[in-house]
Amino acid sequence: MRVNRTLLSIALVVIALVIQVSVLARLQLPGAVPDLLLMVVVGLAFVYGHVSGALIGFGAGLLADLAPPADHAAGRYALVLCIIGYLAGLAKPENGQLKSAFVPMAVVVAAAIGSTLLYAGVGALVGDTAARHVGLGSLLFTAAVYDLLLAPFTVPLIMAMARRTVNDPLTESSSGGSDATSGWLAAGTGLRIGNQRGGLRVRAARNRAARAGRIKGVKRL
Incomplete structure (x- = not known):
């Protein structure tokens, strides 16, 4: 500089x-x-x-x-x-x-x-x-x-x-961009983790329902 x-x-x-x-x-x-x-x-x-x-x-x-x-x-x-x-x-x-x-x-x-x-x-x-x-x-x-x-x-x-x-505008933009990006990444990570947890719960419920359906089907047979 x-x-x-x-x-x-x-x-x-x-x-x-x-x-x-x-x-x-x-x-x-x-x-x-x-x-x-x-x-x-x-x-x-x-x-x-x-x-x-x-x-x-x-x-x-x-x-x-x-x-x-x-x-x-x-x-x-x-x-x-x-x-x-x-x-x-x-x-x-x-x-x-x-x-x-x-x-x-x-x-x-x-x-x-x-x-x-x-x-x-x-x-x-x-x-x-x-x-x-x-x-x-x-x-x-x-x-x-x-x-x-x-x-x-x-x-x-x-x-x-x-x-x-x-x-230096490049330094400021990169630092500001990294802060903003890190904030967005943090928010996105939390959302992604929440979505993953919700998805896992839905999948687990679907698996249990599928297993129950298979068991009932077997019993109905």
Whole structure:
């Protein structure tokens, strides 16, 4: 089952990164760029938890750091998504299903703002002041708006695919089927035993009647 999780996570991260670089980054939207990679990390963390969310976030961020046309130090976005994946995983519901849309939307907004602040903060530590020239306020606002608009179309789908690797329908159906089958077999066995007992009684009565008939017939002869 962990193999299925790993394969799904890698596939979603690669697809999201390709769309991010080839489509979303070329839209020339004002301010920030819609972060599909962040949606993948948040959606998987909602299902897999904080530990897996941190690992997926680190791997996704490192891949984004190395993918062209990256213009920043390697490991910068990996650190950001690792922290975001860990914190988003803490909001994982106990049953793996969200009861309302408020919690995931609030987490998405917090992740968008938090990732932008972390990215700018780490950049300031390494001497990258690009956020100052663009305007941090506009980046925060546009990042929250774009990711909030993108989330309803991506996060539920990602969570649905992730749940299929957590709850194996074949295992559940086989276990449920075995329980149901065992119940049916138990009921059927009891019925079969009852029928067998009733049949034996009827046969015994018929045998006694046949014997009596044979004896009477002999006597009548």
